[in-house]
Amino acid sequence: MKAREQSELFEAAFQAAPDSMALLDQEGVIIVANKAWQEFCAGNSGESGGYLGWNYLASISPDDTAETDRIQRGLSDLFAGKRQQLKLEYPCHSPNRKRWFLLHATRFEYSGGNAVLVTHVDITARRLAEEKAHEAATRDPLTGMHNRRSFEEGAERSLKLARRTGESVALLYIDMDGFKGLNDEHGHAAGDRVLIEVGRRLTGCLRETDVAARIGGDEFAVICPNCDDDGVRQISNRIREEVSAPVELDAGAYKPSASIGAAVFSGQADTLVSLMEQADQAMYHDKQADPDTVTH
Numbered sequence: 001m002k003a004r005e006q007s008e009l010f011e012a013a014f015q016a017a018p019d020s021m022a023l024l025d026q027e028g029v030i031i032v033a034n035k036a037w038q039e040f041c042a043g044n045s046g047e048s049g050g051y052l053g054w055n056y057l058a059s060i061s062p063d064d065t066a067e068t069d070r071i072q073r074g075l076s077d078l079f080a081g082k083r084q085q086l087k088l089e090y091p092c093h094s095p096n097r098k099r100w101f102l103l104h105a106t107r108f109e110y111s112g113g114n115a116v117l118v119t120h121v122d123i124t125a126r127r128l129a130e131e132k133a134h135e136a137a138t139r140d141p142l143t144g145m146h147n148r149r150s151f152e153e154g155a156e157r158s159l160k161l162a163r164r165t166g167e168s169v170a171l172l173y174i175d176m177d178g179f180k181g182l183n184d185e186h187g188h189a190a191g192d193r194v195l196i197e198v199g200r201r202l203t204g205c206l207r208e209t210d211v212a213a214r215i216g217g218d219e220f221a222v223i224c225p226n227c228d229d230d231g232v233r234q235i236s237n238r239i240r241e242e243v244s245a246p247v248e249l250d251a252g253a254y255k256p257s258a259s260i261g262a263a264v265f266s267g268q269a270d271t272l273v274s275l276m277e278q279a280d281q282a283m284y285h286d287k288q289a290d291p292d293t294v295t296h
Contacts, residue, residue: 020120026113028056028079037120044094056118067091071103078107078116089123100127140214142192143199148221151213155223155272158211159265162225168266170227171275172236173283174202174243176218177257190249191218194256201242206235221279232262259286 014021020037022030033041033050042048057072067090074086086105093099102121107114138150146154155171162169176198183191195218202212202220212222224235240260246253261283263275 019122022050022056022118024056024116024118026079026115028075028116030054030056031115040120075105075116078105079114081107081114083107089127098128099124140199143196143214145199145203145220146211146213148213148215151211151215151221151223152272154211155275158223158225159270159272159275162265167226168228168264170222170224170232170235170262170264171279172222172224172232172239173261173276173279174220174222174239175259175283175287177259177287179218182254186249186251186254190251190254193249194247194254197247198243198256198258201245202239205238205242210235221276227264228266229264232264236260236262259283261286 015035017034018036020040021034022037023032025031030051033052038050041050077083078086084107089100089102091100100123102123104119106117138147140147158169199214206212210222210224212220215221243256243258246255261279263278263282265275
Protein backbone atom coordinates (compact mmCIF):
# COMPACT_ATOMS: atom_id res chain seq x y z
CA MET A 1 0.00 0.00 0.00
CA LYS A 2 2.83 2.37 0.86
CA ALA A 3 4.62 1.66 -2.42
CA ARG A 4 1.42 2.32 -4.36
CA GLU A 5 0.84 5.60 -2.49
CA GLN A 6 4.39 6.69 -3.26
CA SER A 7 3.88 5.82 -6.91
CA GLU A 8 0.66 7.83 -6.99
CA LEU A 9 2.41 10.73 -5.25
CA PHE A 10 5.25 10.80 -7.77
CA GLU A 11 2.77 10.57 -10.66
CA ALA A 12 0.68 13.43 -9.22
CA ALA A 13 3.79 15.58 -8.74
CA PHE A 14 4.96 14.83 -12.31
CA GLN A 15 1.58 15.79 -13.74
CA ALA A 16 1.32 18.95 -11.60
CA ALA A 17 4.74 20.32 -12.60
CA PRO A 18 4.26 23.71 -14.33
CA ASP A 19 7.00 23.08 -16.89
CA SER A 20 6.56 20.70 -19.81
CA MET A 21 8.12 17.35 -18.93
CA ALA A 22 8.42 14.01 -20.75
CA LEU A 23 10.17 10.68 -20.22
CA LEU A 24 12.02 9.12 -23.13
CA ASP A 25 13.18 5.53 -23.44
CA GLN A 26 16.77 4.75 -24.38
CA GLU A 27 15.86 5.01 -28.07
CA GLY A 28 14.49 8.52 -27.64
CA VAL A 29 10.81 7.59 -27.86
CA ILE A 30 8.39 9.59 -25.69
CA ILE A 31 6.74 7.15 -23.27
CA VAL A 32 5.21 9.49 -20.67
CA ALA A 33 4.34 13.20 -20.79
CA ASN A 34 2.89 15.43 -18.10
CA LYS A 35 -0.16 17.65 -18.40
CA ALA A 36 1.82 20.81 -19.24
CA TRP A 37 3.63 18.98 -22.06
CA GLN A 38 0.39 17.63 -23.51
CA GLU A 39 -1.39 20.98 -23.28
CA PHE A 40 1.47 22.70 -25.07
CA CYS A 41 1.47 20.11 -27.85
CA ALA A 42 -2.28 20.48 -28.28
CA GLY A 43 -2.05 24.28 -28.45
CA ASN A 44 1.03 24.32 -30.66
CA SER A 45 0.20 21.70 -33.28
CA GLY A 46 -3.13 20.14 -32.38
CA GLU A 47 -1.40 16.96 -31.19
CA SER A 48 -3.38 16.25 -28.03
CA GLY A 49 -1.50 13.07 -27.13
CA GLY A 50 1.77 14.83 -26.36
CA TYR A 51 3.52 12.92 -29.15
CA LEU A 52 3.46 9.70 -27.12
CA GLY A 53 5.20 6.98 -29.08
CA TRP A 54 7.04 9.50 -31.26
CA ASN A 55 10.77 9.86 -31.41
CA TYR A 56 11.57 13.05 -29.51
CA LEU A 57 13.50 14.67 -32.36
CA ALA A 58 10.39 14.45 -34.53
CA SER A 59 8.42 16.46 -31.97
CA ILE A 60 10.71 19.52 -31.78
CA SER A 61 10.81 22.20 -34.46
CA PRO A 62 13.67 24.71 -34.20
CA ASP A 63 13.83 27.46 -36.81
CA ASP A 64 16.65 25.97 -38.86
CA THR A 65 18.53 22.77 -39.51
CA ALA A 66 21.58 24.02 -37.60
CA GLU A 67 19.50 24.08 -34.41
CA THR A 68 18.14 20.59 -35.12
CA ASP A 69 21.66 19.27 -35.73
CA ARG A 70 22.90 20.85 -32.51
CA ILE A 71 20.12 19.26 -30.46
CA GLN A 72 20.49 15.92 -32.22
CA ARG A 73 24.23 15.77 -31.53
CA GLY A 74 23.67 16.59 -27.87
CA LEU A 75 20.92 14.01 -27.46
CA SER A 76 22.94 11.36 -29.30
CA ASP A 77 25.78 11.86 -26.81
CA LEU A 78 23.24 11.71 -23.98
CA PHE A 79 21.69 8.43 -25.13
CA ALA A 80 25.15 6.97 -25.77
CA GLY A 81 26.18 7.71 -22.18
CA LYS A 82 28.85 10.22 -23.22
CA ARG A 83 27.14 12.82 -21.06
CA GLN A 84 24.57 12.81 -18.31
CA GLN A 85 22.91 16.16 -18.98
CA LEU A 86 22.10 18.43 -21.90
CA LYS A 87 21.07 22.05 -21.41
CA LEU A 88 20.53 24.53 -24.23
CA GLU A 89 18.24 27.26 -25.50
CA TYR A 90 16.60 27.21 -28.91
CA PRO A 91 14.05 29.27 -30.87
CA CYS A 92 10.74 27.77 -31.93
CA HIS A 93 8.94 30.65 -33.64
CA SER A 94 5.46 30.32 -35.09
CA PRO A 95 4.14 32.53 -37.93
CA ASN A 96 2.52 34.96 -35.50
CA ARG A 97 4.87 35.02 -32.51
CA LYS A 98 8.43 34.54 -31.33
CA ARG A 99 9.19 31.89 -28.74
CA TRP A 100 12.27 30.41 -27.09
CA PHE A 101 12.66 27.37 -24.88
CA LEU A 102 15.23 26.06 -22.45
CA LEU A 103 15.72 22.35 -23.04
CA HIS A 104 17.06 20.39 -20.09
CA ALA A 105 17.58 16.64 -20.53
CA THR A 106 18.93 14.27 -17.87
CA ARG A 107 19.94 10.64 -18.41
CA PHE A 108 19.40 8.20 -15.56
CA GLU A 109 19.36 4.49 -14.88
CA TYR A 110 16.58 2.42 -13.37
CA SER A 111 15.79 -1.29 -13.04
CA GLY A 112 14.47 -1.42 -16.60
CA GLY A 113 17.55 0.18 -18.17
CA ASN A 114 18.22 3.79 -19.15
CA ALA A 115 15.82 6.67 -19.66
CA VAL A 116 15.93 10.42 -20.23
CA LEU A 117 13.85 13.09 -18.52
CA VAL A 118 13.29 16.11 -20.76
CA THR A 119 12.03 19.46 -19.49
CA HIS A 120 11.02 22.42 -21.64
CA VAL A 121 10.89 25.83 -19.96
CA ASP A 122 9.33 28.72 -21.85
CA ILE A 123 11.89 31.56 -21.66
CA THR A 124 10.20 33.78 -24.24
CA ALA A 125 9.57 36.68 -21.84
CA ARG A 126 13.25 36.83 -20.88
CA ARG A 127 14.49 36.61 -24.47
CA LEU A 128 12.08 39.31 -25.64
CA ALA A 129 13.27 41.54 -22.81
CA GLU A 130 16.87 40.90 -23.89
CA GLU A 131 15.98 41.75 -27.49
CA LYS A 132 14.31 44.95 -26.35
CA ALA A 133 17.35 45.93 -24.29
CA HIS A 134 19.67 45.18 -27.21
CA GLU A 135 17.46 47.22 -29.53
CA ALA A 136 17.58 50.17 -27.13
CA ALA A 137 21.36 49.90 -26.89
CA THR A 138 22.08 49.60 -30.61
CA ARG A 139 19.26 51.41 -32.45
CA ASP A 140 18.42 55.07 -32.92
CA PRO A 141 14.99 55.56 -31.30
CA LEU A 142 13.76 58.04 -33.94
CA THR A 143 14.73 56.35 -37.21
CA GLY A 144 15.26 52.75 -36.12
CA MET A 145 18.67 52.79 -37.79
CA HIS A 146 21.89 51.67 -36.13
CA ASN A 147 23.10 54.19 -33.58
CA ARG A 148 26.66 55.46 -33.27
CA ARG A 149 27.75 52.73 -30.87
CA SER A 150 26.41 49.94 -33.08
CA PHE A 151 27.86 51.58 -36.18
CA GLU A 152 31.35 51.86 -34.71
CA GLU A 153 31.28 48.24 -33.57
CA GLY A 154 30.26 47.10 -37.05
CA ALA A 155 32.85 49.34 -38.69
CA GLU A 156 35.60 47.91 -36.49
CA ARG A 157 34.62 44.41 -37.59
CA SER A 158 34.70 45.48 -41.24
CA LEU A 159 38.18 46.98 -40.86
CA LYS A 160 39.42 43.89 -39.07
CA LEU A 161 38.19 41.71 -41.91
CA ALA A 162 39.66 44.06 -44.52
CA ARG A 163 43.09 43.83 -42.90
CA ARG A 164 42.97 40.06 -43.31
CA THR A 165 41.59 39.98 -46.85
CA GLY A 166 43.21 43.09 -48.30
CA GLU A 167 39.86 44.43 -49.50
CA SER A 168 39.06 48.13 -49.33
CA VAL A 169 36.40 49.59 -47.06
CA ALA A 170 34.70 52.95 -47.50
CA LEU A 171 33.23 55.12 -44.78
CA LEU A 172 30.76 57.86 -45.75
CA TYR A 173 29.57 60.80 -43.67
CA ILE A 174 26.26 62.42 -44.65
CA ASP A 175 25.22 65.73 -43.15
CA MET A 176 21.89 67.40 -43.91
CA ASP A 177 22.19 70.92 -45.35
CA GLY A 178 20.18 73.73 -43.79
CA PHE A 179 18.53 71.46 -41.27
CA LYS A 180 18.60 73.99 -38.44
CA GLY A 181 16.59 76.37 -40.61
CA LEU A 182 13.99 73.67 -41.19
CA ASN A 183 13.59 73.15 -37.45
CA ASP A 184 13.45 76.87 -36.76
CA GLU A 185 10.83 77.53 -39.45
CA HIS A 186 8.62 74.44 -39.26
CA GLY A 187 9.36 72.97 -35.84
CA HIS A 188 11.07 69.83 -34.58
CA ALA A 189 8.18 67.56 -35.54
CA ALA A 190 8.75 68.45 -39.18
CA GLY A 191 12.47 67.98 -38.74
CA ASP A 192 11.91 64.55 -37.23
CA ARG A 193 9.68 63.58 -40.15
CA VAL A 194 12.45 64.53 -42.58
CA LEU A 195 15.08 62.59 -40.61
CA ILE A 196 12.90 59.48 -40.53
CA GLU A 197 12.30 59.68 -44.28
CA VAL A 198 15.96 60.34 -45.06
CA GLY A 199 16.95 57.37 -42.91
CA ARG A 200 14.46 55.15 -44.74
CA ARG A 201 15.72 56.30 -48.14
CA LEU A 202 19.35 55.97 -47.14
CA THR A 203 18.90 52.41 -45.91
CA GLY A 204 16.86 51.47 -48.95
CA CYS A 205 19.40 52.56 -51.57
CA LEU A 206 22.41 50.70 -50.16
CA ARG A 207 23.82 47.26 -50.90
CA GLU A 208 22.96 44.39 -48.56
CA THR A 209 26.50 44.42 -47.16
CA ASP A 210 26.45 48.16 -46.35
CA VAL A 211 25.43 49.45 -42.92
CA ALA A 212 23.85 52.86 -42.36
CA ALA A 213 23.46 54.67 -39.06
CA ARG A 214 22.25 57.91 -37.59
CA ILE A 215 25.21 59.01 -35.52
CA GLY A 216 23.68 62.16 -34.08
CA GLY A 217 21.42 65.11 -34.86
CA ASP A 218 21.17 65.40 -38.64
CA GLU A 219 24.30 63.33 -39.33
CA PHE A 220 24.37 59.87 -40.84
CA ALA A 221 27.18 57.46 -41.66
CA VAL A 222 27.59 54.42 -43.89
CA ILE A 223 30.22 51.69 -43.84
CA CYS A 224 30.69 49.98 -47.23
CA PRO A 225 32.78 46.80 -47.25
CA ASN A 226 34.67 45.92 -50.44
CA CYS A 227 34.22 49.41 -51.86
CA ASP A 228 36.88 51.43 -53.71
CA ASP A 229 36.87 55.01 -55.04
CA ASP A 230 34.62 54.13 -57.98
CA GLY A 231 32.21 52.38 -55.65
CA VAL A 232 32.17 55.42 -53.38
CA ARG A 233 31.17 57.69 -56.25
CA GLN A 234 28.38 55.35 -57.32
CA ILE A 235 26.95 54.91 -53.82
CA SER A 236 27.29 58.61 -52.99
CA ASN A 237 25.51 59.69 -56.15
CA ARG A 238 22.72 57.23 -55.43
CA ILE A 239 22.39 58.54 -51.88
CA ARG A 240 22.34 62.14 -53.05
CA GLU A 241 19.64 61.39 -55.61
CA GLU A 242 17.43 59.48 -53.17
CA VAL A 243 17.80 61.97 -50.33
CA SER A 244 16.99 65.01 -52.47
CA ALA A 245 13.47 63.85 -53.41
CA PRO A 246 10.79 66.12 -51.82
CA VAL A 247 9.31 65.23 -48.45
CA GLU A 248 5.69 66.20 -47.87
CA LEU A 249 5.22 68.27 -44.73
CA ASP A 250 2.13 69.99 -43.36
CA ALA A 251 3.48 73.27 -44.68
CA GLY A 252 4.15 71.81 -48.14
CA ALA A 253 6.90 69.93 -49.93
CA TYR A 254 10.42 70.22 -48.54
CA LYS A 255 13.41 69.21 -50.66
CA PRO A 256 16.29 67.96 -48.50
CA SER A 257 19.91 68.12 -49.55
CA ALA A 258 22.99 66.55 -48.03
CA SER A 259 26.74 66.97 -48.03
CA ILE A 260 28.73 63.75 -48.33
CA GLY A 261 32.32 63.02 -47.43
CA ALA A 262 34.11 59.71 -47.79
CA ALA A 263 37.31 57.98 -46.78
CA VAL A 264 38.58 54.67 -48.14
CA PHE A 265 40.60 52.20 -46.11
CA SER A 266 42.92 50.11 -48.24
CA GLY A 267 45.93 49.40 -46.07
CA GLN A 268 47.10 48.50 -42.57
CA ALA A 269 47.73 51.90 -41.01
CA ASP A 270 44.32 53.53 -40.84
CA THR A 271 42.27 53.18 -37.67
CA LEU A 272 38.53 53.71 -37.40
CA VAL A 273 39.13 57.00 -35.62
CA SER A 274 41.40 58.33 -38.38
CA LEU A 275 39.01 57.10 -41.07
CA MET A 276 36.07 58.84 -39.40
CA GLU A 277 38.08 62.04 -39.09
CA GLN A 278 38.98 61.89 -42.80
CA ALA A 279 35.36 61.33 -43.82
CA ASP A 280 34.15 64.09 -41.51
CA GLN A 281 36.69 66.54 -42.90
CA ALA A 282 35.78 65.57 -46.46
CA MET A 283 32.12 66.14 -45.69
CA TYR A 284 32.78 69.71 -44.55
CA HIS A 285 34.81 70.36 -47.70
CA ASP A 286 31.87 69.03 -49.70
CA LYS A 287 29.60 71.71 -48.24
CA GLN A 288 31.74 74.30 -50.04
CA ALA A 289 32.18 72.30 -53.24
CA ASP A 290 30.12 71.57 -56.35
CA PRO A 291 26.97 69.79 -55.15
CA ASP A 292 27.44 67.17 -57.86
CA THR A 293 30.80 66.04 -56.51
CA VAL A 294 31.78 63.91 -53.56
CA THR A 295 34.87 64.80 -51.57
CA HIS A 296 37.17 62.06 -50.28
